[in-house]
Amino acid sequence: MxxxxxxxxxxxxxxxxxxxxxxxxxxxxxxxxxxxxxxxxxxxxxxxxxxxxxxxxxxxxxxxxxxxxxxxxxxxxxxxxxxxMARTFQNIRLFGLMTAEENLLVAMHSHLKSGILATIVGTPSQRKEEKESLDRAREILDFVGIGKWAGEYARNLSYGDQRRLEVARALALNPxxxxxxxxxxxxxxxxxxxxxxxxxxxxxxxxxxxxxxxxxxxxxxxxxxxxxxxxxxxxxxxxxxxxxxxxxxxxxxxxxxxxxxx
Amino acid sequence: MARSSQRKWVTGYLIAVAAIFIIYQFLFPWEGLPIGIYDFLQLWLPPTAVNESLVYVICALGLNIVVGYAGLLDLGYVAFWAIGGYCAGWFMSEFFYQINLHFFGSVARTAPGIHVNFWGVLLIGGLVCAFFGILIGGPTLRLKSDYLAIVTLGFGEIIPQVFFNGDDIAGFNLSNGTKGITILDPIPVGAKNIGPFDFGYKFIIFVLLAALMVFISLRLRKGKLGRAWLAIREDELAASMMGVPLMQTKLSAYAVGAFAGGLGGVAFATHVDGVYAERFNFSISIFLLAMVVLGGMGNVWGVIIGALLLSWINSTGLPAFGTTFNDKFGTSINFPSFTFLLFGLVLILMMLYKREGLIPESRLRLILHEGDAEEDLTSKESK
Missing domain, CATH: 3.40.50.300 (P-loop containing nucleotide triphosphate hydrolases)
Structure with a gap:
């Protein structure tokens, strides 16, 4: 090619x-x-x-x-x-005490628009945004093949799955x-x-x-x-x-x- | 799982609130109450102590956002408490008698001074503190943890000193110095004015403020900002590489934490019906930190328990125990003077044997007990 x-x-x-x-x-x-x-x-x-x-x-x-x-x-x-521009790390640097899907949601931080007040009040647009990003996180986790671990703490995943999660987290940035x-x-x-x-x-x-x-x-x-x-x-x-x-x-x-x- | 345990906590606290309100509002003034029970309650659970402990709860919840969620050590939190207190002093008393400004105040319009409605002052106090949080955080949050702690320590010393000596700043009386500012406006609720001795109603107001902080903490924790705070606590470098702006995120933790300090400060001022510079000392910062650590960093329910417990021991438990002990054995030991010895001991023991706090956030327990992490997690999840 x-x-x-x-x-x-x-x-x-x-x-x-x-x-x-x-x-x-x-x-x-x-x-x-x-x-x-x-x-x-x-x-x-x-x-x-x-x-x-x-x-x-x-x-x-x-x-x-x-x-x-x-x-x-x-x-x-x-x-x-x-x-x-997304990266993974030579020695895995996941957010170990956050769940797999939360790791991905962190990477979506810059795409989310809701401010502090909208989050506290829970405006409809904030709820919608949260739900959409969660759906997208699950979709990416499924794509890399660790969808079943979405709710598990990152540090509890096996080494290979942690590597996958790092890639998934990078993909969540839409790179x-x-x-x-x-x-x-x-x-x-x-x-x-x-x-x-x-x-x-x-x-x-x-x-x-x-x-x-x-x-x-x-x-x-x-x-x-x-x-x-x-x-x-x-x-x-x-x-x-x-x-x-x-x-x-x-x-x-x-x-x-x-x-x-x- | 998590949700049902949350509901249990809320129910538990609501029952406690209802019980205490009934005791204050109806049992205390009741003529038929046996004097023994009255004395017992007055000794072990006086209304002032309960209300004061709620002020600590409000502030500890704010500090929990800074220390527990974002992982930034703050040793000068008392500064926000003081600033909030002086906001109450300035905006709801006759202190600035030169000015006559009323904004839905609870006193006669002819009274001199600035009289803003209590609920407005809460907002002002919170926002002024948030502003100072950002002001002090801006240059200092670039520092690594230990250095940040030292700078915040200095901030916590400077602010009360400014108020302490603030009765003559180039001829301007900012704080009335050591004399303090006293006699605050009552709190207007509907048509009723709640004065300094309406413990029962003030109790409910403080409970509402604490509940507001719980709500804010839980909502933010679940949202975008809370995740970013945790990510920074976990791995700052990775967080920034994932698009989390470090400064902005840390500053927001500082600002929200400071906002709570402002609420607590205003509440405290109405609780003691005045603002006195010498009450804002370093030990309060440490005390609040101890509450967060004891209760379980990052877990609002644990932090509330920690705050109630330590505040109660400090204001009531130890003196009451001392009185009882001395009466029984005819000794004259000054128990309250051992307060800090006791707290120091408790903290050392906690750090040695139960570092995650009494009611830890499940995540934190994992870091601190590397070995038995797996087992711990499964037992937690299956509940």
Missing amino acids: ALSTNNVLLASNISVQFGGLLAVNDVTFGIPEKSVVSLIGPNGAGKTTFFNVITGLYKPSSGTVNYDGTDTTDLPPHKIAALG KVLLLDEPTAGMNPQESQVFIDFVYKVRAERDVAILLIEHDMKVVMSVSERVTVLDQGEKIAEGTPDEIRSNQRVIEAYLGKAKGGK
Whole structure:
């Protein structure tokens, strides 16, 4: 499948400096509409830092982030999220003592219009809004396959279901871009395979582009339409999974350089 | 499940309210009441103590929104109580005798001073406090929890000091200093005016205010804002990444909490029929916090129990126990002086053995008892 040339998200010439450390160096990265792209690289390559720049947690030292026609470089995270950029976390960060459906309702916060007084009084429009958002939350939970746990505290779900709930919560933001930070960390091969199918399903049924940060090469190579490789803060390669597999610099970054001679 | 237990709580409280109202309104003034029973009630359950404890309930419910729901530690809540109290002092007495302003007041129109209707003053007190809540919260809520606690502590010290020394602010008498502002207008209810000694009717008014705070707490908790508060308490970073504006959400918790403090302050002023700066001391902030912690953070029903219990022990229980004890054994131990020793001890024991409070919110119990969480949850749900 050919990638769309329209980028829903474009990060241009991003650099991030922590004191003397250049964590990300002049990286340009676009996410085409409705695509699945991956960002890989050895530990400390700057993947998560780059992720945090896109989502507004860090401000880049230089460069701009443009999301769906809006310059989001200087926006606070909650505004970027409200625009429709949703993420999951490397180590699951659910609201553990809220139910699964409440987790989703929190993510709908920016879409709900009722004010304090309307909530206290319980105006008809507030009730309607609450009911609609609850229906939508249940629909999303059903979509990711954990509908039966809607009323359960998030922390009581199994690991795999918590991962699904994180994706569901992200989907509740109605995102155009879904950023998954190491979603299969801690999963065994079977679970990873289930997760791959799940990513396909999300992509097929929701109009959303997916950016994946992942260590599991099997997952990366099977779901990505494009793979970008970071090493020591720099983009060293970008291309289809097949191109990346045979790229000399990538192999060096992961396995080290062969010492000259033999 | 949750709903039926809620109904039980409401029914229980309503029965208690009805019983106490009957005792005050009909049993107390009744000539035929045996003197023994009268003395017993006067010693163990005097009307003033009950009404005062309701003021604590109103304020503790407000603090519960800040501490219990949003997870922000506030050690200076007494400031809102004081501001609310002075609103009552300013707007329903003859204190500003230079001005003659009446707004549905309960006194003759010729009386000097500002005389706003009690119900209007409640609203003013609440809104002024909410405003101060936002004012103090704006710059401080960016701080992390411990630092926030220290700043609120300072705020709680400063405001009462301002009132304490406020009898001459560049020639302007703001608070009448240590003398305080006294003789407040009676509370108008229909054609009747409720004066300082109408305990029974004032009791009902305070109950209504507390009920209002319960209603507001429960409604907000179920809605968009309440979920955002809990989300922030659970994981601030994740909440902001899900589109929850942190500052705005925390500020709203502060404002609603402060609003309750204002209501409590106005109620307290009518309860003691005056406003005295020295009564707004640091210990009230700690006292309220202890009520929220003891009762069970985040659970309104538990917080009410905590507030009633601690307030009663402080105002009545301990002195009455002391009197009885001293009479019986001929000792002269000053029991009320051990109040804070007792509360300190109770809080330490609570933290050691029952950190979730007497009647905890079921969620909180889970955090604090990691090990037996599963079992706990299932038993809770099946009820």
